[in-house]
Amino acid sequence: MKLRPSLLALTAGAAGLSAVANAVGGPPPEPTRLGTSIAGDLAARDRQAAQRSRALDLKEQAARAAEQRLRAAGAAAAAAAPARPDAPAAPTDDERYGELARIYQAMKPKAAAAVFEQLTIDVQTEVAKRMRERSTATIMAAMDPAKAAALTMAMARKGSDRPGWTPVLPAAPAARPAGGRAGR
Numbered sequence: 001m002k003l004r005p006s007l008l009a010l011t012a013g014a015a016g017l018s019a020v021a022n023a024v025g026g027p028p029p030e031p032t033r034l035g036t037s038i039a040g041d042l043a044a045r046d047r048q049a050a051q052r053s054r055a056l057d058l059k060e061q062a063a064r065a066a067e068q069r070l071r072a073a074g075a076a077a078a079a080a081a082p083a084r085p086d087a088p089a090a091p092t093d094d095e096r097y098g099e100l101a102r103i104y105q106a107m108k109p110k111a112a113a114a115v116f117e118q119l120t121i122d123v124q125t126e127v128a129k130r131m132r133e134r135s136t137a138t139i140m141a142a143m144d145p146a147k148a149a150a151l152t153m154a155m156a157r158k159g160s161d162r163p164g165w166t167p168v169l170p171a172a173p174a175a176r177p178a179g180g181r182a183g184r
Contacts (some may be wrong), residue, residue: 056114063115070096093126101130106137113142125154 031039074096104112104127116124116139128136128151140148 011146015076034137059111059114060118067114070100094130097123097126098130100127105131105135109135110142111136112139117143121150121154123159124151128155 055128100123103117107115116127119127128140131139143151
């Protein structure tokens with residue numbers, strides 16, 4: 001009796017040989033025009049993201065340096081004040097915030113917004129209260145929407161202590177007819 005291999009055994013053997021042949025394979029296929037274009041776009045996007053990250057890091061460093069200079073100037077003024085009785089008194093908070101407001105108003109809105117976002121909400125509120133409305137609006141327009149909304153809420157809470165300030169309440173929604181949608 002002759003033994004004949006079964007069809008299942010032959011199929012399994014062919015599948016094994018094809019798996020080995022595919023694994024060993026030849027050189028990788030050449031990239032297509034579409035693949036090259038996509039790879040180029042991804043590389044450009046990565047470069048732009050790295051540039052934005054570097055720019056934000058530089059702005060953050062500039063903000064920290066400016067804050068340190070302000071603290072050092074305030075500490076130096078406080079240390080020098082008792083030594084000279086004829087020297088002018090240390091600037092009050094109102095004067096310091098007013099000076100910061102003038103500085104931020106002089107900056108370009110996009111640059112001011114990048115630094116402004118790094119400040120605490122209390123400092124943002126105090127400075128924004130002393131700025132011209134137009135300057136505050138352009139800086140807030142350049143800010144992250146969530147941070148601009150937080151500043152708006154803080155200004156609304158603290159604005160109630162301003163003389164002559166009255167909050168603006170939203171208008172009540174128009175009443176709908178009892179039948180559902182109007183104009184059916």
